[in-house]
Amino acid sequence: MFDQNISKKEKELVIARLEVLSPELHFSVGSDSKNLSRDEMIQQIMEDSAIGKEFVKIDLNFLRALKDGSLMKELIPV
Amino acid sequence: MPKVIIATNPSDDKPTEYLASWFKKIITLVGITKDTILFDLKKENANREELTRIIEKEKPRGVILNGHGNSKCITGFSQQPLVECDVNEEILKGTVAHFMACDSAIELGPKIIDAGAISFIGYKEKLHLVHLNKQTEDDQMNDPMIRFFLDPAYEVIKSLISGKTVKEAYVDSQNMYRENLLTLITSTNPDYNTLAAGRLYANLTNQVYLGDGDARL
Numbered sequence A: 001m002f003d004q005n006i007s008k009k010e011k012e013l014v015i016a017r018l019e020v021l022s023p024e025l026h027f028s029v030g031s032d033s034k035n036l037s038r039d040e041m042i043q044q045i046m047e048d049s050a051i052g053k054e055f056v057k058i059d060l061n062f063l064r065a066l067k068d069g070s071l072m073k074e075l076i077p078v
Numbered sequence B: 001m002p003k004v005i006i007a008t009n010p011s012d013d014k015p016t017e018y019l020a021s022w023f024k025k026i027i028t029l030v031g032i033t034k035d036t037i038l039f040d041l042k043k044e045n046a047n048r049e050e051l052t053r054i055i056e057k058e059k060p061r062g063v064i065l066n067g068h069g070n071s072k073c074i075t076g077f078s079q080q081p082l083v084e085c086d087v088n089e090e091i092l093k094g095t096v097a098h099f100m101a102c103d104s105a106i107e108l109g110p111k112i113i114d115a116g117a118i119s120f121i122g123y124k125e126k127l128h129l130v131h132l133n134k135q136t137e138d139d140q141m142n143d144p145m146i147r148f149f150l151d152p153a154y155e156v157i158k159s160l161i162s163g164k165t166v167k168e169a170y171v172d173s174q175n176m177y178r179e180n181l182l183t184l185i186t187s188t189n190p191d192y193n194t195l196a197a198g199r200l201y202a203n204l205t206n207q208v209y210l211g212d213g214d215a216r217l
Helices: A008-019 A038-046 A050-068 A070-074 B014-032 B048-058 B108-114 B137-141 B147-161 B166-186 B194-206
Strands: A026-029 B003-009 B036-042 B062-066 B073-075 B081-084 B096-100 B119-123 B128-131 B207-211
Touching (some): A008 A038, A008 A050, A026 A050, A026 B014, A050 B194, B003 B014, B003 B048, B014 B147, B048 B081, B096 B108, B096 B147, B108 B207, B147 B166, B147 B194, B166 B207
Parallel strands (some): B062 B096
Antiparallel strands (some): A026 B128
């Protein structure tokens, strides 16, 4: 997991990725019992909340794994 | 001798509701598998006293805790602690434990193994779910998004009940995570998106097993 501050552009990227999804999608993140819709998650990201930061971090980690090939290695069945 | 399993399903918010709804698949499997007895502590019964009482009385080999958690604790109903580091991890001595809760493999899992549990399967970071916020049990079971997350997570339990080892069950689960991840990445269905894939990738890479990989239920 990459541990770094999240830039404005990275937040905008993840928000843009969220905006094209169905508004019906909901996200449960960690032990937070909140259940957030697409639009509520966008709001959390814009407000820099802990749940918003976690959401962005996971997406950036995935995109970086796609870029550096580690995702492809992970997809090979054992 | 029948396999005895105890499970907790607090079902008091949306994530744990989904876990409980999908646990019906495990209940159905147990019904088909004649040699397995399941004690399912639901809602208010998912508490430490009841869990301890049944473990002491029935001596289950398998302990499946669905709930919320952090590195030191897993909770039951109303997020009250069920098992905590340096408090009661020894109650899982002699068991194969599966925790469906965030961060439990960081400290609690190793503590449980140190205290005498045979094996532990859990997650070392936060768990992520993507779903359509369905309200009824049937609708939650038919939610087309949640299946990508809960089918592989519960595959561990199914494989264990079917007689496989902890390591085999873990590999079955990991491979199902991989299959679902590939579907989310490559499908032309616009609802199967890479944002959901990112969350599933996190669950895949954060799932671990500790202890004896050759153990069975």
